[in-house]
Amino acid sequence: MTVSSFFPTLVYSARLQRTHWRSFNDDLLHECLQLREDDTAGVRWSKQNYPGGYTSYNSVSYMYQVSPTFAALRDKLDRHVEAYVDALEWDMQGRELAMTDCWVNIMPRQVVHPLHLHPLATISGTYYVQAPGGASGLKLEDPRLDRFMAAPPRKADCRPENKQWIVIPAEAGNVVLFESWLRHEVPPNPSAKERVSISFNYNWF
Numbered sequence: 001m002t003v004s005s006f007f008p009t010l011v012y013s014a015r016l017q018r019t020h021w022r023s024f025n026d027d028l029l030h031e032c033l034q035l036r037e038d039d040t041a042g043v044r045w046s047k048q049n050y051p052g053g054y055t056s057y058n059s060v061s062y063m064y065q066v067s068p069t070f071a072a073l074r075d076k077l078d079r080h081v082e083a084y085v086d087a088l089e090w091d092m093q094g095r096e097l098a099m100t101d102c103w104v105n106i107m108p109r110q111v112v113h114p115l116h117l118h119p120l121a122t123i124s125g126t127y128y129v130q131a132p133g134g135a136s137g138l139k140l141e142d143p144r145l146d147r148f149m150a151a152p153p154r155k156a157d158c159r160p161e162n163k164q165w166i167v168i169p170a171e172a173g174n175v176v177l178f179e180s181w182l183r184h185e186v187p188p189n190p191s192a193k194e195r196v197s198i199s200f201n202y203n204w205f
C-alpha cells in the first residue's frame with residue numbers, strides 16, 4: 001500500500017537572528033510606538049477598520065524606505081525569504097523577489113485581526129517585536145477548506161499536516177513566512193500587554 005502526500009502548504013518559521021535580537025527589537029518597538037503617535041491618518045483608519053488596535057497598513061506601508069532600522073530588518077528578512085524560496089523549490093527565472101510593503105500592527109487586549117489573505121503579493125510574513133506570554137498566535141486555514149464538501153472532520157489528535165487550522169505561536173524574535181494566498185487571522189488577543197508585530201509582502205518582478 002502507498003499513501004502519498006502531495007500539494008503541501010509550506011510555512012517557514014525561524015529566529016530572525018541568533019544574537020542581539022532583544023536590542024534590535026527594542027529599537028523596532030520604539031519606532032512602532034512612535035509611529036502610532038505620529039500617524040494620525042493610520043490611527044483614524046484603524047478606528048474604522050481595526051477596532052481597538054493600530055495598523056499602518058493603509059497609511060505607512062513603506063517603513064523600510066523611511067527608517068534605517070526597518071531597512072535593516074528588510075535586509076535580514078531577505079535572507080529568510082531566500083531560504084524559504086529554496087524550500088519551496090521555486091524557479092525564480094532570474095527575476096527578483098523584493099519587499100513591496102511593510103507595516104506595523106499593535107494589538108491591545110481583545111483586538112482581532114479577521115481572516116484575510118494578501119492580494120497581489122507572492123510571499124507574506126510577520127516578524128514579532130513584542131509577544132507577551134499568551135499573546136494570540138497566527139492562525140492559518142487549510143487552503144482547500146472551501147472544497148471540502150462531504151469530508152468528515154479530523155480526529156482531534158491528528159497529525160499537523162491533516163489539520164484544517166494551524167496556530168503558529170507568536171514569539172518575539174521569530175519570523176513567519178507563508179505564500180500570500182494562504183488565508184490567516186489573529187484570534188482575539190488575551191494578553192494584557194500589547195502584541196506588536198511587523199507584517200510585510202514580497203513580490204516577484
Ligand SMILES: [Fe+2]
Pocket residue numbers: 116117118184199
Ligand atoms: Fe495578514
